Amino acid sequence: MESTFTINGRIWLEKDGEKVLGHGRVELLERIHNSGSIRQAALQMKMSYKQAWDIIKHMNTHFSSPVVIPQRGGKGGGSALVTENGLNIISEFHQLQEKLKKFLEVNSVNIAY
Amino acid sequence: MESTFTINGRIWLEKDGEKVLGHGRVELLERIHNSGSIRQAALQMKMSYKQAWDIIKHMNTHFSSPVVIPQRGGKGGGSALVTENGLNIISEFHQLQEKLKKFLEVNSVNIAY
DNA sequence: TATCATTATATTTTAAAAAATATAACGCTC
DNA sequence: GAGCGTTATATTTTTTAAAATATAATGATA
Numbered sequence: 001m002e003s004t005f006t007i008n009g010r011i012w013l014e015k016d017g018e019k020v021l022g023h024g025r026v027e028l029l030e031r032i033h034n035s036g037s038i039r040q041a042a043l044q045m046k047m048s049y050k051q052a053w054d055i056i057k058h059m060n061t062h063f064s065s066p067v068v069i070p071q072r073g074g075k076g077g078g079s080a081l082v083t084e085n086g087l088n089i090i091s092e093f094h095q096l097q098e099k100l101k102k103f104l105e106v107n108s109v110n111i112a113y
Numbered sequence: 114m115e116s117t118f119t120i121n122g123r124i125w126l127e128k129d130g131e132k133v134l135g136h137g138r139v140e141l142l143e144r145i146h147n148s149g150s151i152r153q154a155a156l157q158m159k160m161s162y163k164q165a166w167d168i169i170k171h172m173n174t175h176f177s178s179p180v181v182i183p184q185r186g187g188k189g190g191g192s193a194l195v196t197e198n199g200l201n202i203i204s205e206f207h208q209l210q211e212k213l214k215k216f217l218e219v220n221s222v223n224i225a226y
Numbered sequence: 227t228a229t230c231a232t233t234a235t236a237t238t239t240t241a242a243a244a245a246a247t248a249t250a251a252c253g254c255t256c
Numbered sequence: 257g258a259g260c261g262t263t264a265t266a267t268t269t270t271t272t273a274a275a276a277t278a279t280a281a282t283g284a285t286a
Contacts, residue, residue: 005133007209011122011217020118039262048245053264063226070263073252077261089226096120096220103216104124107209113176113202152232161275166234183233186282190231229286239276246269252262 007108011100013093020062025055026093032056032068033082033090041080056080063089120221124213126206133175138168139206145169145181146195146203154193169193176202 012022024045031041042052060066067086072078082090125135137158144154155165173179180199185191195203 005126005128007124008127009122009124009213011120013118014121015118037262049263050246050265051244057264065226071252072261072263074254074262076254078252078263080263085226092226099220100122100216103213107212113178113198113205150232162233163235163276164274170234184282185231185233187232187284188230189284191233191282193233227286230284232282234281235279237276237278239274241272241274243273244269244271246267248267249265251264254260256257256259 005113007104009100009104011096015062018062020059021089021093023097025059026090028052028055029067029082029086029090032080033087036079036081038068038070038080118226120217122213122217124209128175131175133172134202134206136210138172139203141165141168142180142195142199142203145193146200149192149194151181151183151193 010023013020028041028045028047031044032038035041035044038052038056039049042049045052056068056070060068063085065085066083067089068080068082070078070080123136126133141154141158141160144157145151148154148157151165151169152162155162158165169181169183173181176198178198179196180202181193181195183191183193
């Protein structure tokens with residue numbers, strides 16, 4: 001009898017030992033960027049608006065400059081914009097993800113216990 | 114104003130998309146190996162015996178051969194032994210951890226947003 | 227055979243997390 | 257200025273996870 005396993009992994013950004021950015025938060029940022037709305041992004045990811053808003057508040061205060069600028073009232077009731085800084089962070093994280101993917105591929109060979 | 118971040122990460126072994134072995138489980142195995150007792154290992158890690166036992170049961174059924182052989186009754190009330198397979202898995206995981214550590218070090222330079 | 231500390235398991239209780247609900251503020255549009 | 261859909265926030269309810277508790281089974285040892 002033989003069993004094979006795969007190695008998987010995750011990376012994230014920390015500040016003072018606290019998680020600030022990871023897989024899920026990047027996806028949230030991307031969906032806000034595409035929809036222009038925190039609420040729509042949250043709906044797409046099946047999370048509550050509160051949860052999404054808490055995350056954004058946390059990120060906005062932990063990066064040197066905000067990653068999302070929300071605006072309430074006005075056309076469509078309001079909107080949310082991902083900043084240049086936010087877009088850079090998304091891009092940087094994707095590059096790291098790519099590197100991790102390669103790392104996992106290289107080390108995933110022939111593991112059977 | 115400048116902020117610096119560190120990249121951190123975790124790796125684990127999966128079987129059919131399900132987590133089978135990670136950081137915490139390896140530590141549990143090591144403590145069982147050193148103490149010869151599931152209960153003592155659980156106490157050391159401040160987890161309930163049930164939690165530890167569930168983990169061991171899960172691992173024993175997901176690897177090709179058991180990683181822990183528990184024995185109840187007898188001298189001292191019972192004991193638990195980490196198998197050769199279990200020890201190999203611990204060793205292999207440590208090697209992977211080392212590689213990840215290097216990966217993180219290499220990619221952790223100059224990230225500031 | 228009584229004792230012991232452990233393994234093994236079920237059940238109950240507690241705590242934490244998540245979800246749901248409610249409400250206000252906002253500012254463009256009509 | 258009424259309506260709209262969003263942001264923003266607090267509160268309540270529900271769900272889930274963890275912890276605690278209880279109890280049996282075990283077998284060497286004395």
